[in-house]
Structure formats: C-alpha cells, structure tokens
Amino acid sequence: MATKVVMEALSPTMEEGRLVTWLKKEGDKIATGDTLAEVETDKAVMELVARGAGILRQIVVGEGQTVDVASLVAIIAAADEDISEIAGASSAPAAAAPPLAPSEAASEATPEPKPATVASDGGRVKASPLARKMASEKGIDLASLQGSGPAGRIIKRDLASASAVPVTAAAPTPGGFEDVPLTQIRKTIARRLAASIGPVPHFFLTTTIDMENVADARAQLNATGNGKISFNDIIVKVVAMALAKHRACNAWWQEDSIRYFNDVHMSIAVAIEDGLITPVVRNADQKSLREISAETKELVGRAQDRKLKPEEYTGGTFSVSNLGMFGIDQFTAIINPPEAGIIAVGGIAEEPSAHNGEIVVRKKMKLTMSCDHRVIDGATGAAFLQTVKQMLENPLAIVW
Amino acid sequence: MTNPNKNVVDSARGDEYRDWLKQMTLIRRFEEAAGEAYAIGHIGGFCHLYVGQEAVAVGSNAALKEGDVIMCSYREHGHALVRGVSARAVMAELFGKATGCSAGKGGSMHMFDTTKGMLGGHGIVAGQIPLATGAAFSFKYNKTDNVAVSYFGEAAVNNGAFHEALNMAALWNLPVVFICENNRYGMGTALERSHAVWNIHERSCSYDMESEIADGMDVLDTNRVMSKAVERARKDGIPTLIEARTYRFMGHSMSDPIHGHYRTKEEVESQKERDPLITFANQLKDAGLLTDEDIKQIEASVAEEVADALTFAEESDIPDASALFTDVYAD
Amino acid sequence: MAILTYRDALNEALAEEMERDPSVFLMGEEVAVYQGAYKVSKGLLDRFGEDRVVDTPITELGFAGLGVGAAMTGTRPVIEFMTFNFALLAIDQIVNSAAKMLYMSGGQIPIPMVFRGPGGAALQLGAQHSQAFESWYANIPGLKVVMPATPADAKGLLKSSIRDNNPVIFIEGEMLYNMKGEVPEGEHLVPLGVADIKRPGNDVTLVSHSKTVAVALKAAEQLSADGIDAEVIDLRTIRPLDIDALTASVKKTNRCVVVEEGWNFCGVGAQVVDDLQRTAFDYLDAPILRVTGADVPMPYNKQLEKASKPSPDRIIDAVKRVSYQD
Structure with a gap:
C-alpha cells in the first residue's frame, strides 16, 4: 500500500509550506517515523516525518518549492508497486468545489458575503479593481488598510482617507535595489499585523x-553568581503578576465573546532573522525570576534557530515587546490578536528627576500599553498599568 | 414511365440540343471529378453529387432567360453550371478558394452568383422554397417579367415551408415555378416510407395550383413541361408545381455508398438504363442531329474544361485571413 | 415638437420611409385591412395600397422566408410579427437565411430588411405570449437587434433600421405602444449602435433597454432621495452594443447594475457584464449585478407575473449592494 506524503499543516495557521531540504532521496528505504524533509512553515522550519514505510519512490515537490497544505510532495511505496495513478492524480486539479445552490430565480443572484474583519486571505489582500488602481496611483500599501466591503474587501471609500506611505524603503545606494521575495514568516507577519491594526480599536x-x-535589586541578584537576570525577565514577571491581579487585561477577544484567563501566559516578542516570533512563557506569574530567565533564554535560542514547536509560540494571553536594547525610548506595539493587550518596553535612561523634593538623576523607563478597546477600557488599562508601575518601583512586591 | 405528351425531337433545334448534351456531359464529368477530388481530401464537408439528375437542371434552365433567378437545395453544382457559373468558379468554391463563386465562404451547399441569377444552394431542406417565392414577390412588386424557380427534393414537400410558400404563391399569383426533383429518396428514406401521398404533383391540389409531371430523365420532356410553366408565370403570374421524376446514381452524399441499405444494387443498375445522357444522345442520333464524332468532341471539350477547372481550383489562393471577418454586415 | 404615442411614432416612421423609398413594403398578419394588431400600421393600406401593405396567412416561417427572398432581389421588406413569440416559427429563415446570406454568398447578397413587432411581457398573457427573445437574436452574427424605449427613439430607430442594409430585428415594447413623448417631425434618424444616457448621474450606472428604461428611471428617482445619483443608460441597440458608452459611464460611476426583462442565463446583461469586466476592470469598485426576469415561464396570475419582472425595488436593492450600502 503506497503512502502519499503530503505537505502537512505543521502550525495552526499554516496554509502553505516551502520545502527547504530533502533529507532522503528517491530510492531510499524509509521506515515510519523517519524524517523525510525540512519544511518552512509560516513560523518555523519543521520536520516532515514519514507516515508509512517502503521506498521513497518519487519526490514530487523539489527543494525551494512552495505548495499548499495537503498537496502531494512525495510517494512512498513498495519497490514494485504501481504508483502511476497516484503520481498522475497529483497533477490533476483539486476536486471541484461543490456546486453552489441555485440562486433565487429572479436576479440579484447570490448575495455577497457580509463584511468580515479581515481583508486579507492567506496573504492575498481583497480589494476592488478600482481600489487597487487608486492605491497604486497614490502609493498606498493596500495591506495597511482595512476593507469595509463584503468579506473585508477594500473598496474606493476605504482609500478616500488613506494617506500615502512608501511601499518600498529607500534603497541604500542610489539606483540600486534588491527585490527580496516574501518568506512564509514575513507573509504571516504582514497578514496578521495588518489584520490587527485595522479591526482592533487600539488605544495607548x-x-x-x-x-x-x-536596577539595584537586579545588581544584587546577579552578584550571587547564579546566572544573570535581565531587566526584561523582571518586566515579564511583574507584568504577569499584575495580570493575575487584573484579569480584565488577561483576555482574548473572540468576536462574540471575551475569554478571560485564569492563568497568565506571557508572549515575549523575539526578533529573529527576517521576522519576529512570540514564544510563550506559561504561568509566568507563578514562576520564579530564575525560571523565567532560563526558560526565556532557551526559547529565544530555539526561536532564532527556527526550531520552535507550534505549542511553544501559541496560547499566550498577553505580550511584552522590548526594544530598549535598540536605543528606543518609547514606542507603541501592535496587539497580537486575539490577545487584548501588549506592553512596549523602552530603554532605561538616566534623566534628571524630582525625587523626594530634590532634583536628582534617576534611571527611568517608559512603558506603553496598547489596549484592545473592545476588551479593555481606559480606566481598566490604567489601573493595571499602575500596578505594574508600583511593582517595578518597589521590587520587593515581587516576593510579597 | 410513359408520357403521352412527350415531345418529339425538333430537327430545327440541333445546335441547341447539342449544347444541352454538352451541359449534361459537363455536369456528369464535373461531378465525377469532384468525387475524386473529395476522395483525396481537396474538398471537405458535405458534398452532394448530381449524377443521374442532369436532365432536370439542363431541361428546365433552357426555358429561363436572363434576369430570372433560381434557388436550389444543397445538391446544386449542376444548376450553378447550367446557369453559366464557370466550372472554374464552382470547382474553386468546392476547394474553398478565394476564386470560388462564393469566395470560398459558401462551399458545396452554398453556390452563389448574382450575375447569373444563381441565388444559392441552401442547406436547410425546403428553406429555399419561401425564398424563391419572395423573389417572385419582388419581381411582381417591381413589375418585371422575371420568373423565380425553386428546386427541391421530394422530401421537402412534407415540410411546412413548402406548404406555406405554395399557399402564398397561389394566393398572390406570383411568378414562380416549383420544381420538385423526385429522386425517390430523401437521404435514405424512400418516398413510400415518408409520404402519405406518393404523387408529389397532387400536393398542388391543396392550393388550386397548376401542376405537371415531367420525366426527369428526359431533357426534352423536362424542357417541354418547364417551358409551359415559365410562360404561365411570366405572362400571367401563375405559379406551377412540377414533379420531375428522376434518380440519383450516386449516394446521398460522399459519405453514403451508392446503394447502401435503402436500395438495391439491382435497382440502381436498372435505373442506369434510363441514363439521361445516353437517352438524349440516342434521341439525337436517331433524328440525325448527332454523330459519334460530335460526342467525341463534346467529351474532349468537357474533359478539357473540367481539367482546367481542377487546375484552376488547385492553384488558386485560399481566402485571405482577413476574409474571416468580412461580409458579416453590409455597409 | 409633436407629442406622439410610441405607436404613432412607429406609424410615422413607416409612412415616411414608404413614402421616401418605393422599394419598402410592409407585410405581416393583420397589417392591412385590420390596421395592425396593435394599430401600428393604421392608415397605411389606404395610403400605400394593397401591393405595399400586405396581409399574410398565419405562416410566420413562410412570410419571413418570402421577405428574405424579396430582400435578395431588390426590395426592402418590413416584416411584422404580431409578436416575437410567434417569430419562433420563423427563426430558421431569420437565422439560416437572413443572417447568413451575405456571408455565404461571399459578400454578394445583402439582406436589407426589418423584422419588427412587439416583444416581452404585456399583462397576464401567460407563458407563450410573454417572452423577451432579444438575446437569442443578438447571439447571431449578421443580425442587428434594435429596441426603442421612447416614442422619439421608436421613430428614429425604425427609420434607420429600414435604411440599413442588414437584417434588423426591431423589437417593440408591447406595453410601450401608448407611451407619449415628444417626437421630432420629419427626418429624425437615430443611428443604430448608439446608446443614450436617459438620465445622467455620478454614483452608479443603470443599464437598461426597452421597457426596463422606464423602470430604471423610476428606481433612479427614488435613489436620488437616498442620495444616490444614478445614471440611466438606454442601450437602444442590443447588437451592435455601444460598449464605449457603457465603459465611459462605468469609469465615471465605478459601479453598475444591468436590468433586463429577459431571463438571466445567457441574457443581454451577461454580455454587458462580460464586456465591462474587460473594458472597465480597473474602474469597478464592486461586482456588477443584474436584475432580470425570473427564471421561470411567465405565470398568468397577476401578482406572480409582477413578481417575475424587474421592479424599481429590485433595482434599488441591487444598487445599494453595489454601493456597499446594504
């Protein structure tokens, strides 16, 4: 019995995958469970594992090719088995969609779908031909817009108020440029972030x-010699603890409901080559600083190697994004849906400050919280942020 | 078949008769050549040959004058030739060439030459009958003395268009002659198997229309009957239905064997004893109006004309690609 | 300008053209002594005599074919069908003879003639007498298809059709015969193949022809109360289709609804949509919608019949949808 090797959905959001490397070649003997190939999903490079035994008779999808999930990529079969039918079928179009129900007699045919929240669909931005033309003329990136038409289609009126933004960054040298095709992860980032800023009513x-x-507490902890704690570890811990006190901010927007979590799972935005990913430190409010520190280091390391498993970067309830190390004083982050909030962490800088009646130089840091107004109201967010502030300014609170 | 009215040969008309024999010979040899050209792929589509029925076209056409028009069925190569469309133009049309009488756009079933009053082969059975009636209406309307002729097979008389047209022609006294070439088979269906009334000419009774039977294998008889009908139409606007009893020696079309399942080889062979070319040649010889030498000359002249037509058709250009989109609308 | 009914405008066109060109004659059922089933030919028998105004037996195939034969030999027939429902009997002669003669003859034989009569639904005439067949004829190369919506266009288009050297299918609106309007006197010619903007507007293009022009205008009036400024285009000629006019309008409005009384499947609107998606693709802000007759044989019952026809409400509903205001 031949085994069809297909592009598997190796992440919850994966719709297509790029075959990076074949680890087996045609004619190799394959045991069930053998790793056949490495596949780049929208999040990571994953292993494609054999689900049957036999000989790798035919490789259908070559290295570097991108195919939809469920597409045939190889055939494993007995040495003498006839696989022509399977191989032939792979080139035929997918099964036809079921016929639409006949439209109501008269005229207006099938009504168009009602507006949905997301204009993009698998990376494709839905826009009317006119909207595309207008966007092109005005230099507007359609992905930056939210469509108000059926199924999130971007239409003429959505462009009326949009302003031009450069579609491509200025080239480093005059006359020179480089066109870099989108990787799976870049496509996913684009789609998800565009999907966020549009429908999610942010406030900051x-x-x-x-x-x-x-800073004093950290210096003392690190002086003990049991590994280094980063400011970010402390912020993650404090935010997690504050969330445990403010469940109103530890929540997901679910269109027809809001899910408030009992547990706090912190998504930590990590810059990796060509993108970002948010590994999750689960139950961060319950973990010690050292545990958080060690776990974060390990997750970040594997994230940078693109080796995270899907369950390691999904399921967060709130995010922290830190650009302090890049010299950023303050920024606003885009919410990572369905989470309802994210805290953007700026750099720590010494500045003159009134402290106990005197002007002194103090270490200061700016935190900016982005809130989904559908979940978090201004006062709710402010109360939560106040807790974060108090805990950070009085770090003993961590152990209270 | 006997006909008490059958004309005797008029010795004063020797030249005319010899020309008729030449026309009949031209049709016969032309159709044989067309059959061969079809067999080697120079002619495509449907191709219905007129072999056996030559006396009808020649005898009837001889009664017409310039300005008269004929509208035929799809078995009309012979009618085009006797109307004076050149063998070159008819053969080139069969070959689909730009020099064809319909510029290569009509083909075997649609031969046209307005300058010769050849208003078409028409491909839908009986469709040409109202058309010819309309031409007759036009002649009457414009007060000309021209006559319109519609040729059709016996199968067409069961079609509504036949009856609708005959009714109006009789009602309005239109100068039209309806010639039913009764070759006994509508494709492969015998007259007796498709017609409740076997005498086609009797169909005229419904419209109180003049009608007459002609021996369609006898050019003299066909001409005699047609001459009377044309005179009636021209002088008095009285239409006539002529039933010309004839026979086709070939299959219905090139894709049909000569006898097939619907008629026996013996039947075809026995009908060939009535071959109109031989019958007429013998009549002329008996009357001293034709010699074997005349026949040789006719055959040689016709052979040359047909060979020339084939060469012309082969060497002619196909229509320019732009011809695809011309002649759809008139200016 | 004189105020005439659509019927009298057609009558005037026939009379003027018969006066102008002796080769023009009118033939059909009840056109002479009865003065026309819909009185379009009223008075013509007295004026032009029985040679030129000819009553026929009820033989649509026969007299249609006769007309074609006459057109082949020096006359310009106007063949009246009592309604285009009956022209189905004649469709062999219209399609196989009239439409193809010029082409089959290698350009030798034009067919300068008009087949005319009412088409579409009237009131409670049932399934066999209430049909819009313009898309059938418009499908045939060699035919022109003309459908006036107003008295002035009825006159101007019929005069142009009679002078055209091609077979013209001239379908009148059975419900329009009593419509009154200003009609220019004398030489009023409306060219074939030119659409007309019956109401200028900026927000949506309503494409209509024949009876649906009035329906579209009514819808446009109601839409203006909602702040939607609809442009109503009357095709006037279905074939050749004035795609330039349609394209220009849709480039301006960015949205389009096509209205017709005929059935949806392979209808005139399907052709309009097909053309526009090519010529105005980059200008469309919404898919083009169609409002057509219901996909059923026409019922007799008055309420059912009404429900089957395009109405202002259905047009408004479609306009709201292409305007994203539903």
Whole structure:
C-alpha cells in the first residue's frame, strides 16, 4: 500500500509550506517515523516525518518549492508497486468545489458575503479593481488598510482617507535595489499585523517608571553568581503578576465573546532573522525570576534557530515587546490578536528627576500599553498599568 | 414511365440540343471529378453529387432567360453550371478558394452568383422554397417579367415551408415555378416510407395550383413541361408545381455508398438504363442531329474544361485571413 | 415638437420611409385591412395600397422566408410579427437565411430588411405570449437587434433600421405602444449602435433597454432621495452594443447594475457584464449585478407575473449592494 506524503499543516495557521531540504532521496528505504524533509512553515522550519514505510519512490515537490497544505510532495511505496495513478492524480486539479445552490430565480443572484474583519486571505489582500488602481496611483500599501466591503474587501471609500506611505524603503545606494521575495514568516507577519491594526480599536497608555530600585535589586541578584537576570525577565514577571491581579487585561477577544484567563501566559516578542516570533512563557506569574530567565533564554535560542514547536509560540494571553536594547525610548506595539493587550518596553535612561523634593538623576523607563478597546477600557488599562508601575518601583512586591 | 405528351425531337433545334448534351456531359464529368477530388481530401464537408439528375437542371434552365433567378437545395453544382457559373468558379468554391463563386465562404451547399441569377444552394431542406417565392414577390412588386424557380427534393414537400410558400404563391399569383426533383429518396428514406401521398404533383391540389409531371430523365420532356410553366408565370403570374421524376446514381452524399441499405444494387443498375445522357444522345442520333464524332468532341471539350477547372481550383489562393471577418454586415 | 404615442411614432416612421423609398413594403398578419394588431400600421393600406401593405396567412416561417427572398432581389421588406413569440416559427429563415446570406454568398447578397413587432411581457398573457427573445437574436452574427424605449427613439430607430442594409430585428415594447413623448417631425434618424444616457448621474450606472428604461428611471428617482445619483443608460441597440458608452459611464460611476426583462442565463446583461469586466476592470469598485426576469415561464396570475419582472425595488436593492450600502 503506497503512502502519499503530503505537505502537512505543521502550525495552526499554516496554509502553505516551502520545502527547504530533502533529507532522503528517491530510492531510499524509509521506515515510519523517519524524517523525510525540512519544511518552512509560516513560523518555523519543521520536520516532515514519514507516515508509512517502503521506498521513497518519487519526490514530487523539489527543494525551494512552495505548495499548499495537503498537496502531494512525495510517494512512498513498495519497490514494485504501481504508483502511476497516484503520481498522475497529483497533477490533476483539486476536486471541484461543490456546486453552489441555485440562486433565487429572479436576479440579484447570490448575495455577497457580509463584511468580515479581515481583508486579507492567506496573504492575498481583497480589494476592488478600482481600489487597487487608486492605491497604486497614490502609493498606498493596500495591506495597511482595512476593507469595509463584503468579506473585508477594500473598496474606493476605504482609500478616500488613506494617506500615502512608501511601499518600498529607500534603497541604500542610489539606483540600486534588491527585490527580496516574501518568506512564509514575513507573509504571516504582514497578514496578521495588518489584520490587527485595522479591526482592533487600539488605544495607548504610557507611563514612566523609576527603575532605580529594580536596577539595584537586579545588581544584587546577579552578584550571587547564579546566572544573570535581565531587566526584561523582571518586566515579564511583574507584568504577569499584575495580570493575575487584573484579569480584565488577561483576555482574548473572540468576536462574540471575551475569554478571560485564569492563568497568565506571557508572549515575549523575539526578533529573529527576517521576522519576529512570540514564544510563550506559561504561568509566568507563578514562576520564579530564575525560571523565567532560563526558560526565556532557551526559547529565544530555539526561536532564532527556527526550531520552535507550534505549542511553544501559541496560547499566550498577553505580550511584552522590548526594544530598549535598540536605543528606543518609547514606542507603541501592535496587539497580537486575539490577545487584548501588549506592553512596549523602552530603554532605561538616566534623566534628571524630582525625587523626594530634590532634583536628582534617576534611571527611568517608559512603558506603553496598547489596549484592545473592545476588551479593555481606559480606566481598566490604567489601573493595571499602575500596578505594574508600583511593582517595578518597589521590587520587593515581587516576593510579597 | 410513359408520357403521352412527350415531345418529339425538333430537327430545327440541333445546335441547341447539342449544347444541352454538352451541359449534361459537363455536369456528369464535373461531378465525377469532384468525387475524386473529395476522395483525396481537396474538398471537405458535405458534398452532394448530381449524377443521374442532369436532365432536370439542363431541361428546365433552357426555358429561363436572363434576369430570372433560381434557388436550389444543397445538391446544386449542376444548376450553378447550367446557369453559366464557370466550372472554374464552382470547382474553386468546392476547394474553398478565394476564386470560388462564393469566395470560398459558401462551399458545396452554398453556390452563389448574382450575375447569373444563381441565388444559392441552401442547406436547410425546403428553406429555399419561401425564398424563391419572395423573389417572385419582388419581381411582381417591381413589375418585371422575371420568373423565380425553386428546386427541391421530394422530401421537402412534407415540410411546412413548402406548404406555406405554395399557399402564398397561389394566393398572390406570383411568378414562380416549383420544381420538385423526385429522386425517390430523401437521404435514405424512400418516398413510400415518408409520404402519405406518393404523387408529389397532387400536393398542388391543396392550393388550386397548376401542376405537371415531367420525366426527369428526359431533357426534352423536362424542357417541354418547364417551358409551359415559365410562360404561365411570366405572362400571367401563375405559379406551377412540377414533379420531375428522376434518380440519383450516386449516394446521398460522399459519405453514403451508392446503394447502401435503402436500395438495391439491382435497382440502381436498372435505373442506369434510363441514363439521361445516353437517352438524349440516342434521341439525337436517331433524328440525325448527332454523330459519334460530335460526342467525341463534346467529351474532349468537357474533359478539357473540367481539367482546367481542377487546375484552376488547385492553384488558386485560399481566402485571405482577413476574409474571416468580412461580409458579416453590409455597409 | 409633436407629442406622439410610441405607436404613432412607429406609424410615422413607416409612412415616411414608404413614402421616401418605393422599394419598402410592409407585410405581416393583420397589417392591412385590420390596421395592425396593435394599430401600428393604421392608415397605411389606404395610403400605400394593397401591393405595399400586405396581409399574410398565419405562416410566420413562410412570410419571413418570402421577405428574405424579396430582400435578395431588390426590395426592402418590413416584416411584422404580431409578436416575437410567434417569430419562433420563423427563426430558421431569420437565422439560416437572413443572417447568413451575405456571408455565404461571399459578400454578394445583402439582406436589407426589418423584422419588427412587439416583444416581452404585456399583462397576464401567460407563458407563450410573454417572452423577451432579444438575446437569442443578438447571439447571431449578421443580425442587428434594435429596441426603442421612447416614442422619439421608436421613430428614429425604425427609420434607420429600414435604411440599413442588414437584417434588423426591431423589437417593440408591447406595453410601450401608448407611451407619449415628444417626437421630432420629419427626418429624425437615430443611428443604430448608439446608446443614450436617459438620465445622467455620478454614483452608479443603470443599464437598461426597452421597457426596463422606464423602470430604471423610476428606481433612479427614488435613489436620488437616498442620495444616490444614478445614471440611466438606454442601450437602444442590443447588437451592435455601444460598449464605449457603457465603459465611459462605468469609469465615471465605478459601479453598475444591468436590468433586463429577459431571463438571466445567457441574457443581454451577461454580455454587458462580460464586456465591462474587460473594458472597465480597473474602474469597478464592486461586482456588477443584474436584475432580470425570473427564471421561470411567465405565470398568468397577476401578482406572480409582477413578481417575475424587474421592479424599481429590485433595482434599488441591487444598487445599494453595489454601493456597499446594504
């Protein structure tokens, strides 16, 4: 019995995959469970494992090729088995869609789908021909817009208020440029972030935090020689603990309901080559700083190697994004749906400050929280942020 | 078949008769050549040959004058030739060439030459009958003395268009002659198997129309009957239905064997004893109006004309690609 | 300008053209003594005599074919069908003879003639007498298809059709015969193949012809109350289709609804949509919608019949959808 090797959905959001490397070649003997190939999903490079035994008779999809999930990529069969039918079928079009129900007699045919929240569909932005033409003329990136038409289609009126943004960054040298095709992960980022800023009604809260005490505490902890704790580890821990107190911010927007979590799972935005990924530190409010630190280091390391498993980067309830190490003072982050909030962490800088009646130089840091207004109201967000601020300015609170 | 009215040979008309024999010979040899050209793929589509029925076209046409028009069925190569369309133009049309009488756009079933009053082969059985009636209406309307002729097979008389047209022609006294070439088979269906009334000419009774039977294998008889009908039409606007009893020696079309399942080889062979060419040649010889030498000359002249037509058709250009889109609408 | 009914405008066109060109004659059922089933030929028998205004037996195939034969030999027949429902009997002669003669003869034989009569539904005439067949004829190369919506166009288009050297299918609106309007006197010619903007507008293009022009205008009036400024285009000629006019309008409005009384499948609107998706692709902000007759044989019952026809409400509904206001 021949085994059809197909492009498997190796992440929850994966719709297509790129075959990176074949680890077996045609004619190789294959045992069930053998790793056949490495596949780049929208999130990571994953292993494609054999689900049957025999000889790798035919490789259908070559290295570098991208195919939809469920597409045939190879055939495993006995040495003398006839696989022509399977191989032939792979080139035939997919089964026809079921016929549509006949439209109601008269005229207007099938009604168009009602507006949905997301204009893009698997990376394709839906826009009317006119909207495409207008966007092209005005230099507007359609992916930056939210469509108000059926199924999120971008239509003329959506472009009326949009302003031009450069579609491509300025080239480093005059006259020179490089066109880089989108990788799976870049496509996914584009799609998800565009999907976020549009339908999610963001609002932003910024607070400045005095980091002197945290810096002192961290210095003492690190002096013990049991590994280094980063500011980010502390922020993750504090935010997690604050969330445990403010369940209103530890939530998902689910269109027809809001899910408030009992547990706090922190998504940590990690820059990797050509993108970003959010590994999740589960139950971060319950974990010690050292545990958080060790786990984060390990997750970040594997994220940078693109070796995270899907369950390691999904399921977060709130995100932290830190650009302090890049010299950023303050920024606003885009919410990672369905989560309802994200905290953007700026760099720690010494600045003159009034402290106990005197002007002194203190270590300061700005936190900006982005809130999904459908879940979090202004006061709710502010109360939560106030808790974060108090805990960071009085780090003993961590052990209370 | 006997006909008490059958004309005797008129010795004063020797030249005319010899020309008729030449026309009949031209049709016969032309159709044989067309059959061969079809067999080697120079002619495509449907191709219905007129072999055996020559006396009808020649005898009837001889009664017409310039300005008269004929509308035929799809078995009309012979009618085109006797109307004076050149063998070159008819053969080139069969070959689908730009020099064909319909510029290569009509083909075997649609031969046209307005300058010769050849208003078409028409491909839908009985469709040409109302058309010829309309031409007659036009002649009457414009007060000309021209006559329109419609040729059709016996199978067409069961079609509504036949009856609708004959009714109006009789009702309005239109100068039209309806010639039913009764070759006994509508494709492969015998007259007796498709017609409740076997005497086609009797169909005229419904419209109180003049009608007459002609021996369609006898050019003299066909001409005699046609001459009377044309005179009636021309002088008095009285239409006539002529039933010309004839026979086709070939299959219905090139894709049909000569006898097939619907008629026996013996029947075809026995009908060939009535071959109109031989019958007429013998009549002329008996009257001293034709010699064997005359026959040789006719055959040689016709052979040359047909060979020339084949060469012309082969060497002619196909229509320019742009011809595809011309002649759809008139200016 | 004189105020005439659509019927009288047609009558005037026939009379003027018969006066102008002796080769023009009118033939059909009840056109002479009865003065026309719909009185379009009223008075013509007295004026032009029985040679030129000819009553026929009820033999549509026969007199249609006779007309073609006459057109082949020096006359310009106007063949009246009492309605185009009956022209189905004549369709062999219209399609196989009239439409193809010029081409089959290698350009030798034009067919300068008009087949005319009412088409579409009237009131409670049932399934066999209430059909819109313009898309059938428009499918045939060699035919022109003309459908006036107003008295002025009825006159101007019929005069142009009679002078055209091609077979013209001239379908009148059975429900339009009593419609009154200003009609230019004398030499009023409306060219074939030119659509007309019956109401200018900026927000949506309503494409219509024949009876549906009035329906579209009514819808446009109601839409303007909702702040939607509809442009109503009257095709006037179905074939050749004035795609330039349609394209220009849709480039302006960015949205389009096509209205017709005929059935949806392979209808006139299907052709309009096909053309526009090519010529105005980059200008469309919404898919083009169609409002057509219901996909059923026409019922007798008055309410069912009404429900089957395009109405202002159905047009408005479609306009709201292409305007994303539903």
